[in-house]
Amino acid sequence: PNNMAIVLAGDIDAERALPMLEKAFGGLEAKALPALPPSSTEAPSTRREVEVIAPGARSLYLAWPTVAAGHSDEMALRAMDMIVDNSATGLLNLELVLSQKLVRAGSFNEGMSEAGAWVATGTAREGQSLEEVESLLMGVIAKLKAGEFAQSDLDAILINSEIDDKRRFESNSARVSRMADAFIEGRPWSELVNEQERLRAVKREDIMRVATKYLSDAPVVVKRKAGELSAAKVDKPSITAIKIDSSKRSPYGEQVKKLATDQLQPQWLVDGEHYTRSSLPAGAFISVKNERNDLFSITYSFKFGTRQEPLLCFAMELLERSGAGARTPTALQKELYAMGSSIDFSCGDRNSTITVSGIDRNMEASLKLLNEWLAAPLVEESALAKLRENTISKRKDRMKEPSAIAGALADYAFYGKNSSYLKVASNKKLSKASSKSLLSILAKLPNTKHRTGYFGPRTSADLGTLIGLGSKHKAAKKQHSIRFNKQKKSTIFFIKQKVAQAQVRIAYPAKELSNADTAKASLFNRYVGGGMGGLIFQEIREARGLAYSAWTYYMRSTVKGDESGVIAGLGTQADKSVEAVSTLLSLISPLIVEKTRFNTASTSLDAVYRKTRFTPRSRAGVLFGWEDRGLMSDPRPEEYKALQATSPEDMQTFANARTKVAPVIAISGDSERIDLKEVAKAAKSQAIKTLSVDQLFGY
Numbered sequence: 001p002n003n004m005a006i007v008l009a010g011d012i013d014a015e016r017a018l019p020m021l022e023k024a025f026g027g028l029e030a031k032a033l034p035a036l037p038p039s040s041t042e043a044p045s046t047r048r049e050v051e052v053i054a055p056g057a058r059s060l061y062l063a064w065p066t067v068a069a070g071h072s073d074e075m076a077l078r079a080m081d082m083i084v085d086n087s088a089t090g091l092l093n094l095e096l097v098l099s100q101k102l103v104r105a106g107s108f109n110e111g112m113s114e115a116g117a118w119v120a121t122g123t124a125r126e127g128q129s130l131e132e133v134e135s136l137l138m139g140v141i142a143k144l145k146a147g148e149f150a151q152s153d154l155d156a157i158l159i160n161s162e163i164d165d166k167r168r169f170e171s172n173s174a175r176v177s178r179m180a181d182a183f184i185e186g187r188p189w190s191e192l193v194n195e196q197e198r199l200r201a202v203k204r205e206d207i208m209r210v211a212t213k214y215l216s217d218a219p220v221v222v223k224r225k226a227g228e229l230s231a232a233k234v235d236k237p238s239i240t241a242i243k244i245d246s247s248k249r250s251p252y253g254e255q256v257k258k259l260a261t262d263q264l265q266p267q268w269l270v271d272g273e274h275y276t277r278s279s280l281p282a283g284a285f286i287s288v289k290n291e292r293n294d295l296f297s298i299t300y301s302f303k304f305g306t307r308q309e310p311l312l313c314f315a316m317e318l319l320e321r322s323g324a325g326a327r328t329p330t331a332l333q334k335e336l337y338a339m340g341s342s343i344d345f346s347c348g349d350r351n352s353t354i355t356v357s358g359i360d361r362n363m364e365a366s367l368k369l370l371n372e373w374l375a376a377p378l379v380e381e382s383a384l385a386k387l388r389e390n391t392i393s394k395r396k397d398r399m400k401e402p403s404a405i406a407g408a409l410a411d412y413a414f415y416g417k418n419s420s421y422l423k424v425a426s427n428k429k430l431s432k433a434s435s436k437s438l439l440s441i442l443a444k445l446p447n448t449k450h451r452t453g454y455f456g457p458r459t460s461a462d463l464g465t466l467i468g469l470g471s472k473h474k475a476a477k478k479q480h481s482i483r484f485n486k487q488k489k490s491t492i493f494f495i496k497q498k499v500a501q502a503q504v505r506i507a508y509p510a511k512e513l514s515n516a517d518t519a520k521a522s523l524f525n526r527y528v529g530g531g532m533g534g535l536i537f538q539e540i541r542e543a544r545g546l547a548y549s550a551w552t553y554y555m556r557s558t559v560k561g562d563e564s565g566v567i568a569g570l571g572t573q574a575d576k577s578v579e580a581v582s583t584l585l586s587l588i589s590p591l592i593v594e595k596t597r598f599n600t601a602s603t604s605l606d607a608v609y610r611k612t613r614f615t616p617r618s619r620a621g622v623l624f625g626w627e628d629r630g631l632m633s634d635p636r637p638e639e640y641k642a643l644q645a646t647s648p649e650d651m652q653t654f655a656n657a658r659t660k661v662a663p664v665i666a667i668s669g670d671s672e673r674i675d676l677k678e679v680a681k682a683a684k685s686q687a688i689k690t691l692s693v694d695q696l697f698g699y
Contacts, residue, residue, distance in 0.1 A: 043214075075198045092107060226400065285451070314430060406505070482562040578675055595648050
């Protein structure tokens with residue numbers, strides 16, 4: 001047992017659990033372990049370059065070998081990485097990202113048991129060479145070595161590192177990972193517990209020293225260049241299908257199943273116990289007490305997105321690159337980071353959010369900064385010009401990415417002209433947008449009706465109207481509802497791509513899912529798509545070897561009024577497409593529910609209801625999600641009751657009633673290797689519509 005560890009974190013009764021573990025594993029005898037072979041991690045003496053050819057964005061990686069975990073330079077290298085990239089005020093963040101000299105840039109530090117590495121990466125703008133990207137990255141590294149950062153930058157890193165640890169260790173999985181890492185890396189637990197103190201001991205001179213020592217002029221350089229990948233052709237192998245018997249279990253499996261266990265009881269969210277619901281002038285307010293630490297998070301959630309205002313996301317991106325009042329963009333980011341605070345914007349086609357988070361003692365100052373930022377953003381016209389150029393550059397790259405094209409094709413097939421890839425501001429509209437018009441869009445946002453979620457150490461009574469945003473709030477334009485592109489006869493939408501793998505997406509459109517049928521939909525998802533144990537994965541990939549990935553799920557209505565449907569997908573070798581699609585469709589429609597597999601799915605879903613515990617930080621978002629479906633309290637008690645009453649026949653009836661309609665099919669792949677006529681025959685499709693990339697994107 002001296003090469004194994006049992007690591008536990010969570011709601012554990014140690015007085016019961018530890019004796020049980022001692023009884024089960026305490027009798028194992030320690031044995032001599034074979035010596036590990038020596039590793040060689042010498043730094044290259046000259047620059048080494050590797051090229052990767054692939055469609056899409058062009059990017060570059062610079063990598064240097066450093067040290068293994070536990071080395072005396074480990075903390076200095078970690079601090080160095082945060083000085084370079086902390087997602088806010090790092091040298092890369094300010095020099096290359098905020099300034100928009102690169103589309104993207106970042107770095108990461110990796111320390112493992114025998115070796116380590118530090119990597120910097122950048123993505124090129126349109127027309128920018130990878131040589132220029134490398135030069136810009138090396139320029140930042142030169143500034144790092146020269147010490148072009150202040151002690152105040154290091155002080156801010158320490159504050160944010162402590163905050164990151166506090167937030168991370170709200171999670172059981174993070175606590176388990178930290179303990180497991182200590183064992184794997186052979187470190188004393190005290191060393192990891194005192195990690196923040198060790199980081200605090202790092203001085204500015206230490207960072208300059210390790211940068212000079214490890215970041216030589218001879219990195220390993222990986223260049224991703226745009227082009228068609230020339231992959232070796234692999235002939236389709238002959239695979240004998242195996243029959244999967246879901247009732248079979250190993251003797252050990254039977255033994256485990258017979259073990260007596262105490263059943264967990266479900267925990268439902270209750271107003272007044274797990275959260276407090278009230279209201280603010282802007283709309284609903286949900287407050288959740290943070291009993292663990294002094295961190296807070298406030299989210300303003302707007303039912304307002306690009307469907308109502310096509311330029312909203314672009315305007316938010318401009319705001320992220322602006323200053324506030326007299327503060328420059330750099331000064332604003334540094335002030336926030338020094339407080340341990342962050343202000344994050346997110347934007348989609350139906351919703352947008354503003355999230356303020358940090359340490360409770362700085363909450364008022366953080367909110368004041370947010371209000372100043374929204375009221376008086378400082379925008380440079382050059383920032384708008386670069387944002388426009390970079391956005392159009394990223395869009396051009398996206399139109400070459402096979403995964404993005406496959407996604408856009410599926411959206412077009414499922415929703416037609418209402419595809420989210422089409423309902424965007426065009427490049428022409430971006431080019432005409434002025435900073436004044438974009439800022440006017442943002443000026444309306446705080447005064448738009450919205451919901452507010454708070455997680456922190458204060459009570460809702462303590463907060464009062466302190467966290468309110470805006471005034472004289474007006475309702476946003478009505479959100480659009482999801483409507484499928486219905487076909488009287490099955491249609492295949494196809495786009496030609498010179499790729500080895502064909503991507504297939506299938507939809508059976510259905511009306512809005514009622515709350516009464518939610519349990520059946522969840523049970524369907526467990527039965528057909530429950531990970532590696534689901535029907536589709538097992539029958540298509542495991543039994544027949546027809547696909548790399550295979551999945552099916554019931555897409556529920558996330559907003560009241562949305563339509564729902566059965567969605568399926570495949571990633572398959574192009575010349576297996578006919579058989580893979582035929583098999584997938586035959587498994588879904590009609591669905592023949594097998595009792596043993598049904599019982600496994602039902603037991604598994606029952607366990608999900610019993611064990612699910614929404615973390616305090618996530619509760620407001622979960623509650624708002626239920627509210628979007630018209631549910632003002634936890635719907636799971638009714639769902640759980642419905643689950644207990646659902647029979648195999650009930651689920652089969654539910655599923656088959658929704659797959660009687662003609663399926664909509666989207667396929668992207670190599671037309672020279674996919675026999676579309678045979679696919680159409682297998683799918684009983686009456687039409688094949690071939691599309692171009694330009695038809696799929698609204699740029």
